[in-house]
Amino acid sequence: MLIGGIEAGGTKMVCAIGDEKGTIIDRTVFSTRGPEETFADMIEYFKQWKIEALGIGCFGPIDLNKESGTYGYIKKTPKKGWQDCNIVGAFKDALGVPVGFDTDVNAAILGEVTWGAAKGCDCAIYITIGTGVGVGVYVNGGLLHGLMHPEAGHIRLVRHPEDSYEGCCAFHGTCMEGLASGPAIERRYKKPAAELGGCDKVWKIEAYYIAQAISNYILTYSPEKIILWGGVMHQEKLFGLVREQVREMLNGYVSHDGIECDIEHYIVKPGLGEDPGIKGAIRLGVLAKDKIRG
Ligand code: ADP
Ligand code: ZN
Numbered sequence: 001m002l003i004g005g006i007e008a009g010g011t012k013m014v015c016a017i018g019d020e021k022g023t024i025i026d027r028t029v030f031s032t033r034g035p036e037e038t039f040a041d042m043i044e045y046f047k048q049w050k051i052e053a054l055g056i057g058c059f060g061p062i063d064l065n066k067e068s069g070t071y072g073y074i075k076k077t078p079k080k081g082w083q084d085c086n087i088v089g090a091f092k093d094a095l096g097v098p099v100g101f102d103t104d105v106n107a108a109i110l111g112e113v114t115w116g117a118a119k120g121c122d123c124a125i126y127i128t129i130g131t132g133v134g135v136g137v138y139v140n141g142g143l144l145h146g147l148m149h150p151e152a153g154h155i156r157l158v159r160h161p162e163d164s165y166e167g168c169c170a171f172h173g174t175c176m177e178g179l180a181s182g183p184a185i186e187r188r189y190k191k192p193a194a195e196l197g198g199c200d201k202v203w204k205i206e207a208y209y210i211a212q213a214i215s216n217y218i219l220t221y222s223p224e225k226i227i228l229w230g231g232v233m234h235q236e237k238l239f240g241l242v243r244e245q246v247r248e249m250l251n252g253y254v255s256h257d258g259i260e261c262d263i264e265h266y267i268v269k270p271g272l273g274e275d276p277g278i279k280g281a282i283r284l285g286v287l288a289k290d291k292i293r294g
Helices: 035-047 087-095 104-115 176-180 182-189 200-221 237-250 276-290
Strands: 003-008 012-018 024-031 053-058 099-103 124-129 133-139 225-229
Touching (some): 003 276, 053 087, 053 104, 053 276, 087 099, 104 133, 104 225, 104 276, 133 200, 176 182, 182 200
Parallel strands (some): 124 225
Antiparallel strands (some): 012 024
């Protein structure tokens, strides 16, 4: 059975053909231009294969409410030309197959619980810290949607006592994204994050924010596994600093061996390398074919 997957991003569209076991058979990447020309290239690609379903993990905000007249649309994005874009409709009409749809980060955690580092978990989260901060949430065996979809990258955080940066989130200033994203680091220190590797204070403060957010997610979602990735996490030392500070911040309150004795296996990198998003999209396709909630 061939299934198509799309990891839809603001700069690139990763398209792949896979199977129900999560094996990727073929993949290609298109740059994201206007919806019409971008979709035309993608549709031409998928038409070369006999796919039985398609899954899309998409940048947001998106409408996931199946009762809504704009289900499957990208909503109020700042990305020019993409506001109110019916992405699900475009592919359903062109390819005539069932289409599964969710946020990019929900697709990523779905990939990880199906085939990756959170395999078999009932509750797990995927946090990406890059240009923005996104959190995919899988609870009690399904992806969390609710009113819209979680936007846990925008929770408010307490500023580090040695940090006076006002935060770069246009909506909240000092939310998680405003304080800890790649652009936040860059604007605070007036240098690309990748060039600050040797500056210990940068990563101590960064870990303080990531650990604060993770502590809040542990307290609210009770995840069995936390997957942490995104461009900023290329600073490998952050993993150790974050784990240490999470333990300190929880201060023994969440009394579980996974946190107290084995946190190295609790807060981890993706098991699927660079592929959680695209493999999760393929899984969304499989579930759409079987009409199962992700
Ligand atoms: P996106 O979020 O756009 O999908 P990424 O996850 O690659 O893309 O994140 C890009 C961000 O990651 C940039 O803001 C950049 O500053 C930061 N970044 C990339 N490489 C590194 C690195 N080696 N160390 C720290 N930050 C990095
Ligand atoms: Zn925000």
